[in-house]
Amino acid sequence: MTPEQTGHAVRRELCNRILVVTVDNPPVNALGANVRRQLRDAIQAAEKDPDVDAVLLVGAGRNFIGGADIREFGKPPLPPSLPEVCNTIEACRKPVVAAIHGAALGGGLEVALAAHFRIALGAARLGLPEVTLGLLPGAGGTQRAPRLVGAKAALDLMLSGRHVGAKEAHALGLVDLVGETDDVLAEGLAYVQALLDAQAPVRRTRDADGLADRAASRAAIEAARAESSKKSHGLFSPLKIVDAVQAALELPFDDGLRHERQLFLQCLDSPQRAGLIHAFLAEREVLKAPETRNAKPRKIASVGVVGGGTMGAGIAVAVLDAGLPVTMIERDDVSLARGLAHIEKVYDNLIAKGRMTPEAKAAVLARWNGSTSYDALGTADLVIEAVFEEMTVKHAVFAKLDRVCKPGAVLATNTSYLDIDAIAASVSRPGDVVGLHFFSPANIMKLLEVVVPAQVSADVVATAFDLAKKLRKVPVRAGVCDGFIGNRVLAIYRAAADHMMEDGASPYQIDRAVRAFGFPMGPFQVADLAGGDIGWATRKRRAATRDPQQRYVQIADRICERGWFGQKTGRGYYVYADGARTGKPDPEVESIIDAERERAGVTPRAFSDEEIMRRYMAAMINEGANVVHQRIALRPLDVDVTFLYGYGFPRHRGGPMQYADTVGLDKVLADIREFAQQDPVFWQPSPLIVDLVERGATLASLNHAA
Structure with a gap:
């Protein structure tokens, strides 16, 4: 040639x-x-x-x-x-x-x-x-x-x-x-x-x-x-x-x-094209965290999972699917057997659908090992804790991991809200501690928040990103705060939904409006799917530190007090007859809402679907901007990817920060200031939005500033 x-x-x-x-x-x-x-x-x-x-x-x-x-x-x-x-x-x-x-x-x-x-x-x-x-x-x-x-x-x-x-x-x-x-x-x-x-x-x-x-x-x-x-x-x-x-x-x-x-x-020319291409590029950009630029990941050849509940089992499946061996720890043999049953159920469902053979299942489970002794984690390269969301329980687990895990093992917590700096400070090797916040079901959901505590070593963060790649997850770097990126923002827009519910919009209208916007589920459907008891426990934990001036809607508490925790109990905001996955509106819930409005002295008014979404999105965007302003998220695109892959945000809109630029930050700020006239404590404009509007800049302009 x-x-x-x-x-x-x-x-x-x-x-x-x-x-x-x-x-x-x-x-x-x-x-x-x-x-x-x-x-x-x-x-x-x-x-x-x-x-x-x-x-x-x-x-x-x-x-x-x-x-x-x-x-x-x-x-x-x-x-x-x-x-x-x-x-x-x-x-x-x-x-x-x-x-x-x-x-x-x-x-x-x-x-x-x-x-x-x-x-x-x-x-x-x-x-x-x-x-x-x-x-x-x-x-x-x-x-x-x-x-x-x-x-x-x-x-x-x-x-x-x-x-x-x-x-x-x-x-x-x-x-x-x-x-x-x-x-x-x-x-x-x-x-x-x-x-x-x-x-x-x-x-x-x-x-x-x-x-x-x-x-x-x-x-x-x-x-x-x-x-x-x-x-x-x-x-x-x-x-x-x-x-x-x-x-x-x-x-x-x-x-x-x-x-x-x-x-x-x-x-x-369609805004949808801009949103979808932003999502495509943002998914690749989130891989560029500061710690991953120069640090080399540690070798991960074996993984431990502490906890065999729904989340722990889902994490174990994700790791097994990546071809890695898993050692699961539970407190007793009965709990361990239950954890294995959770894992087997995933693979049995695949077999029933013709997507897996019994032989392939057996080959995967050959990499699983269970124990009631933490000593079994002595050779693990990385251990992920997935136990009850309570700090004393987490501290007890990490004390044992500190004792048995080999030097250089990465110690990860799957906490959704708790202070990972405090968890890291409780062990003799805080540089090895990182947050790996999986989303349920952990073997399916693509988002993985990599939460970076103050003392963590850069190579541990790089290892977390490398693990995400092995697990086919989309990693987003997050700083330490209550709820990190996703759940912190969720708490705010969910509060906005609660306010609208108490003020006159039914939960069913709000869910319909949110679905029409492009989400697969509305906030009250999501609460029923996740389990009302989870949010209830978080609200009780935060009660002592809650700002007394801040509005607090008690409707969810009244529902939980009846033992209605959503799909798993057959009732929540919706009724789930005979194990149905799709609920129907519940007149008793509407009666609870009416009673709570009367107790709170609220005269209900009508909401249009357009106003519902203006408030819902303004709350999401405002808190997303706060998360960027406080460096919990490195860039607006990190917030976008979090919501695209963890919270069902409609991909064609690009994410809440991209959507804000599409609508116009000046219009978002005008909405926030309008809503603040009724509730100035809740509706406080993010300093970042105020600054960008004054400068005529966009959130997108910050995406390459990290």
Whole structure:
């Protein structure tokens, strides 16, 4: 092979009359403007060069093309556009073959679809996941994919955003061949040579007949439209994707491309696109904590879990699923057996759903060990305490861990609220103590708050982030305070909901309004799911230090006093008949609310859903800003990620801090000051919001200040 031309982001080399065009734009070969221009130029040069018989497109490194450069979204477009590049590839009169290894996602797959033939290696991942960013495939993907694989399969790929492997891609018709080795260049060259030897004609995807059965295509489109209308929860792009595929069926190809572009630009201009891309980028940015920049994580080869309740068992499952051995400690054999039963129930449910075999379960549980003696933790590299949320209990556990754990073992607490500085100060090795606040169910929820006490060693924080990666969690660094980031903010917006309930809005109206905003559940449904006794215990713990001037709504206490703790007792704010997971409004709860309003001297008034959300979000945003102002969260995006992954905040809105910028901080501040006229103790504007409004700045401007 002899180099013909070397580009900065796209290399060209001639091999036996085959021009190998290699996209080399680390880390994922994203389709930035430079790549697009050089890719177009390479195809045009091949077209004119009499020494070139065919073109082979490959990616350098571990991927074919990972997708568009999303940093360009929302900025003035730089030529050439990706549709222009794809059309240039497809129009080439010489065969163009895409050899795919690693990721061919979004625009990367659209480039491959524009090629005339496709080969994929075994580990390839193909997909059109633009919907997860509030977009649609805008470089011909909505027009070429249905023509290649049919409307139903194309819609499934685009509406789910899922990735498919090489074998499934071949079965669908996305690729023509699956390579037999992992050498993408050798496989690609061999395939191109075979096509040349067979004198295979250029075969353009625009001419494929996947939509030939018009009745089946139309039925698939209508089914997808009905399903998207039901499940998209107000999302903008799914129905635009359906519209684009309908255009593929009804319009000539070039007209369909123009319609796709119009729909793509509508999505690009949508606030949902900005919110979803902010969420995408923020999830990656939270990994950059100060302690992780220079410190090396400690080795974690074995993990101990103290406590076999719901949370402890969930943590154990998460660790087992990561392939690590777990030693669980409980106070007696009965509790230990109950903890193991909790773990087995998770895997038995997977077996019942056909997602796991009994043999696989047995292999996982072979890594589990249980004991009633703390001495069994002597060799553990990291121990996570998940016992009752009471400081004296935590201190007792940590005293034992301090005694039995080896030097250098990381000692973590899963406390939701308690002072981790105080826990760390109770042992002889405070530098080894860190908070790992999991969210229930711990084996499913992606958020992991890494709580950083004052004396912790940087390598312990780095170890916590490394563990999060192993557990497939999204870690957010948090400082020490009552509730850290998430639960501290939750306490405030939940109080705002309680105030509205006492002032006249029913809990059921508030829950409906919050769901309509995009949350999967309202605050009172969440309370029933979590268990009312948890919050009740916290309120009783805080009672002695509560500001007597601060409004305190007692409705939740009255409900808990009746033993109604939510789903687990069959009653809470809702009634759960016969073990139902979805509750129904309870007239007795409404009677309790009426009685409490009378006791508190409140004359109830009507609330609109719009006012409910203004108050709910103003409380969330204001306390989120306080958390950033006090450096409990490093940046506004840390608050956003906490709420996206731990509290069900609607992803298309980007998180509460991103939403505040979208609405306008000046409007949020005006709301807070309006509400303060009725309750100046609760509604105190965050100094950070006041400062930013005075300077005309946004919360987003602080996201790179840490």
